[in-house]
Every structure is written in structure tokens, then in C-alpha cells.
Amino acid sequence: MTAEPVPSRRRANTRARLLEAAAEVFADKGLGAATVDDLAGAAGFTRGAFYSNFSTKEDLFFALFEALSARMVDSVRETVESAPDYDLGLIGAVLERLRPQARAWYIVQTEYLLLAMRNPEVGRQFAAHRNKFEGEFADVVMAALTRLGRRPTLPVEQLTEALASLYMKNLAVEALAGDAPRRDGEPGRFIADTLPAVLLGLSEPLA
Amino acid sequence: MTAEPVPSRRRANTRARLLEAAAEVFADKGLGAATVDDLAGAAGFTRGAFYSNFSTKEDLFFALFEALSARMVDSVRETVESAPDYDLGLIGAVLERLRPQARAWYIVQTEYLLLAMRNPEVGRQFAAHRNKFEGEFADVVMAALTRLGRRPTLPVEQLTEALASLYMKNLAVEALAGDAPRRDGEPGRFIADTLPAVLLGLSEPLA
DNA sequence: GGCACTCGATACAGTAACGTATCCGATACA
DNA sequence: TGTATCGGATACGTTACTGTATCGAGTGCC
Numbered sequence: 459m460t461a462e463p464v465p466s467r468r469r470a471n472t473r474a475r476l477l478e479a480a481a482e483v484f485a486d487k488g489l490g491a492a493t494v495d496d497l498a499g500a501a502g503f504t505r506g507a508f509y510s511n512f513s514t515k516e517d518l519f520f521a522l523f524e525a526l527s528a529r530m531v532d533s534v535r536e537t538v539e540s541a542p543d544y545d546l547g548l549i550g551a552v553l554e555r556l557r558p559q560a561r562a563w564y565i566v567q568t569e570y571l572l573l574a575m576r577n578p579e580v581g582r583q584f585a586a587h588r589n590k591f592e593g594e595f596a597d598v599v600m601a602a603l604t605r606l607g608r609r610p611t612l613p614v615e616q617l618t619e620a621l622a623s624l625y626m627k628n629l630a631v632e633a634l635a636g637d638a639p640r641r642d643g644e645p646g647r648f649i650a651d652t653l654p655a656v657l658l659g660l661s662e663p664l665a
Numbered sequence: 666m667t668a669e670p671v672p673s674r675r676r677a678n679t680r681a682r683l684l685e686a687a688a689e690v691f692a693d694k695g696l697g698a699a700t701v702d703d704l705a706g707a708a709g710f711t712r713g714a715f716y717s718n719f720s721t722k723e724d725l726f727f728a729l730f731e732a733l734s735a736r737m738v739d740s741v742r743e744t745v746e747s748a749p750d751y752d753l754g755l756i757g758a759v760l761e762r763l764r765p766q767a768r769a770w771y772i773v774q775t776e777y778l779l780l781a782m783r784n785p786e787v788g789r790q791f792a793a794h795r796n797k798f799e800g801e802f803a804d805v806v807m808a809a810l811t812r813l814g815r816r817p818t819l820p821v822e823q824l825t826e827a828l829a830s831l832y833m834k835n836l837a838v839e840a841l842a843g844d845a846p847r848r849d850g851e852p853g854r855f856i857a858d859t860l861p862a863v864l865l866g867l868s869e870p871l872a
Numbered sequence: 873g874g875c876a877c878t879c880g881a882t883a884c885a886g887t888a889a890c891g892t893a894t895c896c897g898a899t900a901c902a
Numbered sequence: 903t904g905t906a907t908c909g910g911a912t913a914c915g916t917t918a919c920t921g922t923a924t925c926g927a928g929t930g931c932c
Contacts, residue, residue, distance in 0.1 A: 466899085468908080469909070486783060487783075488697055490697020493889060495888095503910070504910070505890085505891090507911080508910095511909090564782075565782065568778075572695060576693060576695070611862070612858065619834065620863060623833070627830035630778055630782065633782045651819065652827060655818070655823070660862065679880080700920090701919075701921090702918095702920095712880095713879085717878095718879090
């Protein structure tokens with residue numbers, strides 16, 4: 459391992475601002491269309507600052523993905539841990555908590571997936587990431603189900619995958635309906651109905 | 666309506682070759698990274714031919730999406746109509762039939778979705794497309810379910826959405842596992858197990 | 873089989889983004 | 903407070919892609 463060059467406070471701050479701005483830029487323009495100038499400019503810098511911190515825009519993109527993933531997992535964990543009790547309402551609480559970050563996360567995650575489908579190297583990274591992510595998530599699902607007095611009728615990993623893919627789909631549907639009028643905070647019909655239905659339909663009472 | 670300028674045989678052929686080549690190019694490079702030169706070159710033409718037939722690469726992209734969608738729907742319909750009888754095995758037959766076109770279709774569809782999330786105008790087109798597509802598909806699901814002697818325990822549209830999103834997810838998983846060794850023609854564990862389970866879990870016997 | 877015209881090839885200029893090399897101000901440290 | 907180093911800004915040359923304008927061969931038609 460090469461010794462890390464000790465990042466200064468100033469440098470860390472610049473990186474953070476670049477990362478934060480990148481979420482918006484990538485969400486709006488996409489990895490392909492976003493230019494280094496867009497990314498630096500959105501953070502209030504010039505390209506000089508960018509190249510001083512990242513070697514390519516893909517470099518920044520991957521760093522952003524890491525940061526967003528970490529924030530998503532933390533949000534879920536926090537919500538679940540601070541829940542007063544476990545019932546189907548927990549699903550709504552989690553969705554509500556994820557909502558503000560959902561659009562950017564969905565887009566970045568999806569573009570990463572496309573990249574992974576095109577490049578075996580990226581594909582391996584992506585798969586590793588997702589296994590870890592879904593493993594943690596499967597534990598949460600299993601715990602919640604147990605507290606509900608139920609058990610899955612198929613391997614919990616598959617149930618989790620099903621829930622996750624439904625949630626992903628819902629993110630897309632919600633983002634698409636962005637212009638359609640809807641009451642603030644309402645989690646959306648599809649997910650509110652379907653997620654619990656699937657959760658119950660693919661599980662059975664314990665006893 | 667302006668009168669269509671009567672496309673010559675030569676012209677139609679050029680368009681078709683451009684469309685066919687575009688599927689591969691867009692799947693490999695993506696809409697953003699693909700250049701007009703890539704697209705024309707892959708079809709054996711120069712940019713002159715491209716600009717004579719399409720005004721922008723987005724133009725070609727949308728045309729490709731239409732073509733691929735039509736082929737997907739046709740494939741499903743043909744498979745279902747020529748099925749000896751309706752049982753859970755039909756799912757496998759449909760998947761098998763879609764398989765060769767699946768990767769390109771998934772990528773193009775996903776990039777279209779991203780475009781739709783970023784541009785309200787495109788978003789409306791996309792939504793219209795999907796409503797039509799999923800409407801047709803819901804009919805097929807309902808018919809199949811009826812012949813199986815079952816009925817959905819939630820609105821058939823939601824069940825269809827669930828199945829579709831699982832299938833989409835599976836497409837991604839399969840494409841990612843492209844390098845992993847697997848027997849030819851095997852439809853993949855996830856989808857083979859999960860799809861029927863969901864179909865049964867979200868429906869009940871008729872009587 | 874000759875003629876007109878369509879359509880794809882070629883050539884050109886303009887533009888935008890890239891990556892680097894250099895400069896200068898800010899910051900840390902003594 | 904002085905000085906050395908770090909980090910972001912600026913300027914530059916290069917490359918690659920775009921879109922149009924023009925040319926010439928292949929095609930359909932009589």
C-alpha cells in the first residue's frame with residue numbers, strides 16, 4: 459500500500475463540494491453528457507480544481523456512487539432503529555426518509571448499472587457492491603418479517619430482491635410523474651399498495 | 666398531415682440497416698457516448714447517409730426504441746398464441762423467446778427511461794408508451810391466470826407491474842453475469858424461481 | 873438504353889471539450 | 903511575521919465531433 463498523501467482541510471472541503479454538486483449535475487445531464495466544466499462550475503470551481511482532485515469524470519462518478527450508497531444505507535438503518543415498533547407502517551416511514559435523496563440515487567445507480575453491463579471490470583465492482591447492499595437489506599427484511607410474526611415462503615434473498623426491484627421501479631414511476639399534481643408527502647399509490655401486498659403474499663404466519 | 670415523400674426501396678433499406686446497427690452501438694456505447702460516425706460506420710455508411718435519413722442521433726434512438734418495442738410485443742404474442750396449453754411453463758417459453766433481444770432492449774429501454782426522467786416532454790411520450798405496453802401485457806397475464814384457474818388478489822395492473830419489474834431486474838442480473846459460466850438456454854435461477862412464486866403468491870384459486 | 877433525380881460520399885469550417893503546463897494567491901508552519 | 907508549499911485559476915494547444923454544402927454514382931422510369 460502506498461502512503462496516503464495526507465489530505466489538507468482545504469482539499470477535503472473542495473472534494474466534498476465537488477461531490478455534492480456532482481449529484482445534481484449527473485442526475486440532470488447524465489454521465490455521458492456532463493462535462494468536466496459542468497461539474498467544476500456547479501461546485502463553484504474551474505476545471506483546474508477538478509483535475510487537482512479527480513483524474514476523470516468517471517472517477518468522480520464512482521466516488522459519488524459510494525457516497526450516495528452509504529447515505530442510503532445509513533438512512534434505512536437509522537429509520538429502522540428508531541422505529542417505535544415494527545408493523546407495515548415501517549415501510550412507509552422508510553420510503554419517506556429515502557424520498558429526498560431518491561431521485562439522484564436512482565439515476566446514479568441506474569447509470570452505474572448500465573456501465574456495469576458494458577464493462578466486465580465495472581460489472582464485478584457493481585456486483586460486489588450489490589451483494590453487500592442486498593445482504594444487509596435481507597437481514598432487515600427478515601427481522602421485520604419475524605416481528606410481524608411471519609416467515610418468507612421463498613428464500614429471503616429472493617423476497618428481498620423482489621421488494622428492492624419493486625422499490626426501484628417505483629422510484630422511476632414517481633420521478634416520471636414529477637409534473638403531475640400530488641399531495642406532498644404522499645408515498646404514491648403503487649408502492650403503498652403493492653409493497654405490503656407482496657410482502658404478505660410471499661410470506662405466511664409463523665405458527 | 667403532410668404527405669409522406671414516398672420512401673424509395675434504396676432509402677428504406679438504408680434506414681433499416683442504420684436501425685439494426687444502432688441497436689448494437691447504443692447497447693455497447695450508450696446514447697451519450699455514441700457518435701454519428703459510430704452509428705453510420707457500424708451500418709457500413711458514412712455520416713452523409715446518416716444525415717440524409719435522420720436529423721440527430723436522438724431521432725434514430727427513438728426510432729430504434731419503437732422498432733425494438735414492437736418486436737418484443739410481437740414475440741410475446743406469438744409465443745403465447747402458439748403455446749400448446751397454458752401452464753407455468755409458458756413463462757419459461759416467453760423468457761426463452763425474448764432472450765436474444767433482451768440485452769439491447771433492456772439497455773435502450775433504460776436509457777430512454779433516464780431521458781424521460783430528465784425531460785418532461787420525453788417523459789410524456791415514455792409514459793404513453795408504457796401505458797399501452799403494460800395494458801396489453803396485463804391482458805395477457807389476466808388471460809393466463811384465468812386459464813390456470815386463479816385470479817389476482819390485487820388489481821391485475823399492479824400484479825403485471827410487479828412481474829414486469831422483476832423481469833426487468835432479471836434482465837440486468839443476467840446481462841451482468843454474462844462472463845460467469847452457465848449452461849446455454851438455462852433461463853436463470855432467479856427468474857425461474859421467483860416469477861412463478863410471485864404469480865402464485867399474488868393470486869388465489871378461483872372457486 | 874438513355875435521362876433525370878435521388879441519395880450517399882466527400883470536403884470543409886466551426887465548436888466544444890479535453891488534458892497539461894504554468895502562474896499566483898492562500899494557507900500552514902516555524 | 904516570514905517563508906515554503908499546496909491548491910485552484912488561467913491560458914494554451916490538440917482532438918474529435920458536429921452540421922452543411924457540394925459532388926458524383928447508382929437507381930428508377932419511360
